[in-house]
Amino acid sequence: MGSHKDAENPKATLPTPVTPAGRDALDAILAGPGRTVIALDFDGTLAPIVPDPEQARAHPDAVAALAALAPKVASVAVVTGRPAAVAVRHGGFAGVPGLEHLVVLGHYGAERWDAVTGTVSAPAPHPGVAAVRAELPGFLDRVGAWQGTWIEEKGRALAVHTRRATDPQAAFEALRTPLTDLATRHGLIVEPGRMVLELRPPGMDKGVALREYLEEAAADSVLYAGDDLGDLPAFATLEKLRTEGTPALLVCSGSTEVTELSERADVVVDGPQGVVHLLAAIAEHL
Numbered sequence: 341m342g343s344h345k346d347a348e349n350p351k352a353t354l355p356t357p358v359t360p361a362g363r364d365a366l367d368a369i370l371a372g373p374g375r376t377v378i379a380l381d382f383d384g385t386l387a388p389i390v391p392d393p394e395q396a397r398a399h400p401d402a403v404a405a406l407a408a409l410a411p412k413v414a415s416v417a418v419v420t421g422r423p424a425a426v427a428v429r430h431g432g433f434a435g436v437p438g439l440e441h442l443v444v445l446g447h448y449g450a451e452r453w454d455a456v457t458g459t460v461s462a463p464a465p466h467p468g469v470a471a472v473r474a475e476l477p478g479f480l481d482r483v484g485a486w487q488g489t490w491i492e493e494k495g496r497a498l499a500v501h502t503r504r505a506t507d508p509q510a511a512f513e514a515l516r517t518p519l520t521d522l523a524t525r526h527g528l529i530v531e532p533g534r535m536v537l538e539l540r541p542p543g544m545d546k547g548v549a550l551r552e553y554l555e556e557a558a559a560d561s562v563l564y565a566g567d568d569l570g571d572l573p574a575f576a577t578l579e580k581l582r583t584e585g586t587p588a589l590l591v592c593s594g595s596t597e598v599t600e601l602s603e604r605a606d607v608v609v610d611g612p613q614g615v616v617h618l619l620a621a622i623a624e625h626l
Contacts, residue, residue: 352621355607357589361582362606368561368587369413373626375560376413379550379574380615382420382427384567385593388612389534391503393422393492398431399612401620407438409623415557418444419546421531421538421570423495424453424460434458447496448540448570449549465496466541468526472498475522476539483518486511497540499533508535533568534597547573554581563622565591565615568598575604591618 357363369376380386387396410416416439420427424446428434433442433455444453451462476491476498488505491498500519502511512535520530523539531538531545546566554562562581564574578588592605593615602608609618 352617352624354621354625355609355618357606359606361587362589365561365563365582365587365589365606369563369589369622370625372560373413375558377415377417377554377557377559377562378409378413378619378622379417379419379553379562379564381546381566381568381571381574381593382418382422382431384534384612385565385571385615386418386431386612389567393499393501396430399616401616402612403432403436403439405616405619405623406433406442407436409619409626410438410442412623412626414559416442417550417553418442419449419549419553419564419574420444420446421448421494421497421533421540421546422446424451424462428453443553445549445553447494448544448546449552450496450541450544462496466527468523468528468541469496469498469539471526472522472528472539476500479518479522480515483515485515489515492536494538494540497538499536499538501536503535512537531570533570538570545573546571547575547577550574551577551581554586559586561587561589563589563591565593565609565618566601567593567611569600571601572604575601579604591615 386398386402390396424444427444440455442455451460453460486505489502502508505511519537523530528539529542564578575590581588590605592602592608594608594610
């Protein structure tokens with residue numbers, strides 16, 4: 341893979357995107373960072389995937405890389421399916437010099453945390469979530485959920501994880517249809533991910549959240565990095581923006597579990613460590 345490099349003043353190497361649109365986007369970001377939005381997924385992108393999501397924490401160098409980059413660009417936004425406050429806590433984003441204008445769009449954009457105020461704004465929760473919360477434990481017993489399957493409480497959503505099951509993929513496939521039926525009955529949808537099925541309200545996804553935020557920020561260019569199926573709507577939004585003339589760089593935080601994302605990405609990096617290195621390299625080049 342080639343690289344953008346300054347021969348007289350060597351800097352951290354930037355990867356060369358594999359597509360012409362990706363190369364144009366990286367050039368646009370480097371040429372006009374003040375109108376660039378850097379948008380990032382959390383789990384699997386800024387934080388390594390771990391068996392227990394409560395133990396997930398941002399990569400040790402993530403906050404430093406973000407703090408170096410954020411003052412040089414229009415905005416940095418973390419777009420996550422987690423509650424915004426949980427992502428802030430697990431990321432260590434609050435009160436960090438350089439991240440004064442960081443925004444966290446939680447629950448796929450249903451919640452928003454602004455570093456400026458340190459507060460979360462959100463609409464009223466969907467009633468279907470409370471109904472599913474009450475029904476889900478007994479439901480999983482009735483459908484014979486595999487041992488090792490467990491429920492994660494996400495406030496505005498619920499997630500059923502199969503990563504700890506004896507055969508995580510088989511457990512995932514066995515639960516997909518019954519959980520979709522349960523969600524539909526209560527006006528919710530199922531969002532599949534890496535050995536997880538999330539039951540959440542319809543109408544918001546990372547693509548919708550990202551598009552609304554980019555319009556608010558009046559972005560001239562954008563970078564989005566993600567790792568999972570839930571990031572595909574964000575990729576689709578960026579691909580649409582490209583057709584409208586906005587340079588957009590699609591980055592996949594490399595995963596052998598989700599090839600759909602890597603096949604559409606301009607740049608594939610080696611997980612959260614690779615994302616951190618990319619952010620630090622961009623900051624150094626600006």
